Amino acid sequence: MRRFFAFALVLLSVQAAIAQQAALKTPAQFLGYTLGEEFTTHARVVDYVNYLAQQAPNRIKVQEYGKTYEGRPLLLAYVANDENLPRLEQIRENNLRQAGVMSGQVQGKQPAIVWMSYNIHGNESVSTESVMQVLYDLVDPNNQQTKKWLENTVVLLDPCVNPDGRERYVQWYKQTQNQGGNASPYAWEHHEPWPGGRPNHYYFDLNRDWAWQTQIESKQRLAKYNSWLPQVHADFHEMGAESPYYFSPAAKPLHESITPWQRQFQYTIGDYNRQYFDKNNWLYFTRENFDLFYPSYGDTWPTFNGAIGMTYEQGGSGRAGLAYKKQDGDTLTLKDRITHHHAASLATIQATSEKAEQLTQEFRKYYDNNLKKPAGNYKAFVFKAESRTAGNLKALTNYLDQQQIQYGYAGKNSSARGFNYATGKEESVRVNENDLVVSMYQPKSTLVKVLFEPSSNLEDSLTYDITSWAMPYAFGLQAYALKSRLEPGKQQPAKVAHTLAVERPYAYLARWNSLQDVKFLTKLMSEKVKVRMSEKPFETEGKQYDAGTLIITRTGNEGMGDKLDATVRALASKHGIDLQMTTTGFVSSGADLGSGSVRYLKMPRVAVMSGEGVSPYAFGEIWHYFEQQIGYPVTVLGTSYFANVPLHEFDVLILPAGSYARVLNEQTLEQVKNWVRGGGKLIAMESAAGFLAGKKDFSLQKKGTDEAAEKEKAKEEKADPYRLLRAYGDRERDAISEDVQGSVFRVNLDKTHPLAFGYGDTYYALVRTSDTFEFMKDGWNVGVLKKNNYATGFVGAKAKEKLKDALILGSQPMGRGQVVYLADNPLFRGFWHNGKLLFGNAVFLVGQ
Template sequence: MILKHCIKALAFSALTCVSAFALTARAVPSAPANWPNIQYDNAIPDMQTVLGYSVGQRITSHPDMLRFFEALQQAAPKQVKIFEYGQTWEGRKLIYAAIGSEQNIANLAQFSNDMQALSDPRITNKNEAKPLVKDLPASLWLEYSVHGNEISSTDAAMMTAYHLLAGKGDATVDNIMQNSIVFIDPLQNPDGRSRFIANYYSTVGMMHSSDRLSAEHNEPWPRGRANHYLFDMNRDWLAVTQPETKGRIASLNKYRPLVVIDLHEMGGDESYYFAPSAQPVNPHMTKAQIENINLVGRNNAKHFDANGFDYFTREIFDAFYPGYGDSWPAFYGAAASTYEVASSRGEIFRRLDGKELSYEDTVLRHFVASISTAEAVANNREKLLKDYYQYQVDAIDAGKSDKKERVFILPNKRDRAGNFKLAKLMTEHGVDVYQTTEKVKMCGETYAPGSYYIDSAQPRGRFVKTTFTKQVDMSKAFIEEQERRRERKLGEQIYDVTGWSLPLMYNLEVDTCGKGVSGQHRLVKMTDTLEGNVINPNATVAYIVPWGDMAAGRFLTAALQQNVTLKTADRAFTLDDKKRYPAGSLIIEVATNGADIAATVQDIAAKSGALVEGVNTSWVTKGPSFGSNDTYLMSAPKIAMAWDDPTSSLSAGNTRYVIEQQFGYPVNAVRTSMLARADLRHYQVLILPAGRYQDGLGKAGADNIKQWVEAGGVLITLGSATTFAADADIGLLDVKRELAIKEQDNNEEPDAESSTVAGKAYASRDDLIKHSENSEESPDFVAGVLANVEVDQEHWLTAGVAPEVVGLVYGDDIFAPIRLASGKNLAWFKGEDDVLASGYLWKENKKQLAYKPFLIHQPTGNGMVIAFTQEPTTRAYLDGLNVMLMNAIFSAPAHAYVAK
C-alpha cells in the first residue's frame, strides 16, 4: 500500500517517499529519517483501502475526506471521535476529529470542563489550578485549508490522523497520544475546495501539465480561495459573519486548545514558512505566547533540517491583526501561528528554478510540520498549561490596573440594533458582556437601563482591549523602518489593515471608565434576541418605523417583499406637536393596505426587532406631511449585481452577503460580460462592486448602462468601480481621480524627443531623491485604515445616518469633488488633523484625503449614479455604513423618475 510505503520510507528517505508518487521519474536527494522505528497497524485503514488511491495521488474531495475520517473512527473508536460543528452555505458538513489515547478521548468531556476551569482564575484559584496543570493533557488544534484552493493541507490532515492512529512502536507517536489531544479540522472551506477541484480536473488533458501558463494552474473567477459568499474566511474571525467561522469559534471556546496552527499555501516558487512571525506583533500578545510558538518553530526546524527541507521565518506573515485564524486564538491565551507551504496548485508545478514541485511534496511537508508541532506540544505539556493559566491571571490583573480604560460602556442611546449586535458578537467571542437593568453610575456618569458594558478585568480582557480601543499601535521601530522603505521606494511591509476598532466600525458611541462597576446588571447570552415592539398595534391611521438602524432596515426589506404599501419621508417630521421622527422614517398607512395590516406589522416587527409606533392621526406640525411631495412611495426594487471577471470576487461576495444576509433581500448576480449588451429595463438597481471594468465592460458596456440610468435606473459603484465610472472615456461619473500631490519644482518632465535636459546643481542626496520622483503617480498605497467621514444631513440619501461615520480607506484612489452643476458630495473625509480614526496613515495621504468625497450623488436623466469612493461592505464588518447603503439601494429607486 502506497501510503504505508510512503510513511515507512521516512526511515530511509523522506524525499524518496515523495518521488514514489511522482507522475514522472525524477531524481531526488536522500534525507535522514524522522521516525525510523514506526510500524503501522493493519487494523487501521489507509487511504488506498478506503478511497482507492494513496496520499498525494489525487486531490481529495470533501466527500472522500469525510469517508476516510469516518473509516478511522470506525476502526479506532476509542482513540478518535469526530464531531460536526456546522454546515456551509451549500450544505456541506464541517467536522473536526479529536485524537488521543483511550483515556484522553474517554475523558474528552471532562477535559473540556477542566479547560474551562483553568480558563477563569475568578473561579479557579492558583491552588486549584495546580492539579489541573499537573494532570491535564496538552492540546493542539490543527486547522487545514481555510482557503479552498490551498489544497495540500487537507491531505496532510488525513496523513497526520492515520499516522497517529496506526503508528505503533514509535516514541514520538506514543508521546503525542499519551500527553496530548490533537484536534484536527481537516477542511475548513469545503465549498471553495469543491469549486477548485471541479475546475481543476475539468482542465486536465492526456497528461498533467506543470506549466504555470496552463489552464490547470489558472483558475477561473472566483477561484477556490473563498467560500460560497466569496469571503476570505481567514479574515472573518473578527466579524464572525460566516457559518464556518461561527462553528470554529464555538469549538475553540469549548476546548481552549493550547496551541493552534493554521496551515496554508503560498506561491510555488517559495519554500516553507513557520514561526516566529514577522513584525509587527500585536502588543496585546504576551512574551510567553511568543516564546512558546517560537519553541514550536524550533522543533519544526529540527525536523525540516533532518529532511533537507528549505524553510524561512520572520520575513512575512505578521501577528498584528486579531481577525486571522492563527491570531484570534492568541487572545484567549493560546500560542498560535500560520504555516505556509509552496503550492503546486494542482498535481505538478514547474518552479522558476526548473525543478518540478509535486502535490506529494507539499502534502509531505505539511505532514512533517503537523507531527513535529504535535511533538513539541506533548513535550512541553506542563509548561504550556502553566503559561495558559498565567495568561488568564495576567489578563485580569492588566484590566484592573488600567485606570483609564478598564471598562468600555455602550450607552445604547442610538442605534439600538447595532449596540445589541455588537454585544452579542463579543459574547460569541467568549467575552463577558453585561447589560444594566437599572440606572448605573460609572465614573461620574449615569447610564440608563439597557446600556451595555464590558469590564476588561476578565480572562478575555486582552481581546477586549485589542478590539475596543481606538488605536492599537505598531512598534515604533517597525513604523520607522516602513517610512525609511517608503522614502527609498522599496515598498512597505504592512501586511493587512492597521485599524479595526469594532465600536468605530459599528459607528457606536463608547465611553470608558477606570473603575469596576456595581449595580444591577445581567450577563448577555448567545440566546438573547432583539425584541421588536408595536406601540398602539390597533392604530387607525398609520404605523411609523423610525429610521436609522438595521432593525428598521430589516423591517423595510421584509415589508417590501410582503407587498406592504409604505412611504419614506425625506425630512424629519413632527406629528401633532408631540413626537419627532427622523428623516427616512417609514410610514405604513392603514387605508392603503389590507385588513390584516396590523397583524403583518406586528409579525415583521417581532422578526426584525424593529420598534414601531401606531398613530391615530396624520396631522404633521413640522416637516413633510404624509401626502407631501417630500414623502415618497417605496416599491421592492429588482437588484442586479455585476458578477464574474473583472469584478473583485471579495467585493462582490461581501456585498451580496450584506444585502442578502444582513439586509434580508435577494440579489441577482449578472455576469459582467452580459451587462455590455443586456436589456436592463426590468432592474431598478445595478451594483458594480470593486473591479477593473475597463476590460470587462469598456465603452460599449458603459454606454449601455448609461442609457439605462438615463431611463431611470440607479447605478451604485463601490471602490475601484467608481474609478471606472469616473474614467473620461467612460463618462458615467463626472469626477476625476487625483494624482499624488507633488512639490511644484518636481513636476518638470524632460522632453521625450530630446537627448538632453537642462542642467541642475544638487546640494544633497535629498535633492537626488526629490528629483528622481515621478511627477505623475498615484498617492501611496494604504493597506487599510479607519477614517472619519462627515455626512451631509440634508439629503434623502443620508437620511438616518449619523453626522459622522467611519469608513475603511484602502488602496490609492482619492477623488476630486463633484461639481455642483453635476451632483453633490454627500459625505466627505474630515480634515487632515482629524481624518484618521484608527490605524497608520502616511502623512501625505492624510493631507490629500482631507475633505475629499466618500459618497457622491449624480443625477443622470431620470436616474442617478451613486458612487462610494471606498467600499462600504469590506469583510461585512462596517456595520456603521449599512443605513447609508440601504438608502442607496431602496430609497434611490423611489426618487428616480421611471415611467410606470
C-alpha cells in the first residue's frame, strides 16, 4: 500500500506539472495584447521571461548575469530538454574541454550550443518583441517541432543586450505615438530626438564593443560567453525602414582568418532562412553591405572564437514604430517585423539542431588547429618590458585576461627575427627575460592573430568599418611579431621590492606615462593634495625624470600634516604608481623643484558640450572617460541653453565632434573667445576643430583650399581627359579613393610641449578622415604627419596624399587661455588605450 500511495503521489505531481505547462500563457495572454500592437517595456519582458522559467522549470532556466549602468537586469535564458537542462554545467564544461580551455575528457553526449543575442541597438527594438514568442515556442510542451530540435541542442538567448537604450526608445515612442500608430513617415513618432535609443547609457555602440569590452554590458556578457563558447551565434538587428530583410551569407570582405568551414556554413544557415522566407514570399537579400572584417561585431568576434557568427537585419529600426508607409506604398508594421525575426530565430535553431554533429566536430577541429597548427605568418608576439610603458603593459595584461588569451614571460634572454611595429620592418629582436610573450599555440590563437597581427589582408576595400586595430599600436607598446615559435615561461618576473626609505621626504615624484598616472593625479586632487609638474626633464639623486613628472612637495601641503604622506602613498599603491622621493629641492640637471618651470596644477572645472548637433558617440566617449575611467567630475552642458551658461564657472570646455553652426553662432562664439582670453581652455575635437578652422582669431586652417583643389582637379583632367567616363556601377569604389578607413599613422610629436608629455617622439593615431589641417603659423604644431607616416590599414590614394604634411594635434595661445585642437579622437570607442594619456594631457597639463 505504501508503494501504491507513493506511486500515486508521483503520478499526481507529474500530471499537475503537465497541466501547469498545458496552461502556459502565450505572450499575448501574459501581456494583455498581441505582440506588435504596442512596444513592451523592458520590465515586462523580464517579467515574462521569469514567468516562463517558473512555469516550465524542466525546459528553461533564467540567470541574471549582470546589470546595466542604469541598474536594469541583464538576463540569459537557457533552454534545453528535460534530459539536458539538469546537466547544463556538465555540457558547458564538456564544451570548454572540446576547445582545450579546460582539461579532462568529455563526459556523456554533447549537444550543439547556439547563442542568440537580441536588441544590442536599443531602438532596433523588434528583436526583443520577437524573442518572447521564440521562448514560448521553445518551452511550449505541445510544440513537437521545437521538442525535436532540443534533443541535440542547447539554446542560450539574451532577450535584450542593451536595456538602457531600448527603454530610452520605447518610453519616447509611447509618449509621442498616435493611438494605434501613424504610418505617415512625417509623423512625430518616426523622428527620434537626440541621442536616439541606439547606444547604451554612455552612448557607446555595443555592437562595436565585442572585442574591446569597454562597457559594463559587454564585460559581463562576454565573461559569460567565454564560459560557454557556443558553436553558433546569431545577432539580431534592424536597418533602414525601406529595406527588406538580410541574412547570411555575409558580404565581402571576409577576414582571412575565417575558415572554409565557417564560410560554407554561412551559406547553410542562409539556406534554412531562405526556406522560411520563400515559403511566405517575404523579400530578403544576402551577400551585400554586411561584411565580416572588423573584429568587434556580434558576428565577427564570435567567429574568431570558433562559432558560426551571423547578423540578421530587419528593415525598420527606430524610424518604423508601429507602422510605417514606405516609398513603394506598402505599410511596414511592427507585427511584420516581429514575424520575420521570429522565423529567422527558428531557422537558426533548426539548422543548429539538424547539423549538430558537424558543428561539434568542426568546433573541435577549429580549436585543435589553434593549439597545434595556428594560422598566419607569426607564431609569437613579444612586448618589451620598459619602465616608461609599465602602465600600458599592465592595461594590456588586464585586456588579455578579459579575452581569456594566454600569455606569460620570456623567462630567459634570447634573440630572434621579427617584425618591429615601430619601424614596420623585419629586424633582429633581443628578447629579455621579463618581456611579455603571447604564443599562437593556444586555444584563442585565431583571436590573437586577428587582434595582434600588424595588418590584415583586405580582399575588398569596400568595408563597413575601420581597417586597422593592431593592439601594439592601441596600447602604445614596443612590440615584435616573431615568425618562430616562442613559448612563454609560467612564472611572472619577481617584482623588485620598492620601499620609500624616508618617512617625510622633501617631495614625492611620480613619472607621467599612462592612464594610471592620470587617475593618480585626479585622486590626489580630489583629496586636496597640491601637485606640481615639471615642464623640463631633470635629474636628482642619480635618477632621471622626464618632462611631465608629478611633484608633490611638503611645501604647499602643510595643512595636511602627517596625512599627506599616508594619502600619497596609499593612492600610489592603489593605482600601481612607482612612487619615488627626494630629500632635496636641488637637481643635478634641469630645473630645481622651486623653479618657475615647475608648475602648480590647478584642479580644473571641466565642462563638455552635449545635445542636438553633437555626435552622441563622441560625447559618450568623453563622458565615459571622466566618469568610468578616471573618476573625475565633469559638467555636461546642453546645446539648447549653452548661450546662457556663465562660462566663468568653468576652466575647461570640451567640444566633441559635431555640427556647431547653430549653437556657436557669431555672438556665442565671441563669448567663448572672450572666456578663453580670460584664461579658459577650449578643447576642440575632430569636426569641432574643423568648425573653428578659418574663423577669426583661430590659427587653424583646413588643408587644401577650394582654389588648390580646383587646380588639382584641372591638372588631373588634363592628364587624363577620359577620367570622367566612369562606370556608374563603380561609383562606390571610385569614392573610396578619398577615404581613410580607420588606419594607423605615426604622428611626430614635439615632446617638449605638455600635450605630448609621456610619449617621447611618436604617437600612433587611428586616423578616420582625410579632412586635415595646415601647420599653424601662430600656434604650436605638437603632432604632425610627415610624408611617410602611414603604418597600416586602408587609405585611398587621394586620401594618402592629403594626409601628408598635416597637423593632427595642436595648441594655440589666445590671451591668457589656450585652444587645443585634436584632429584625431584619442578616445575613439574607448579602446585606443594609448590615446587616453594624450587626452589627459589636454585637460590637465596644457595651459597650466
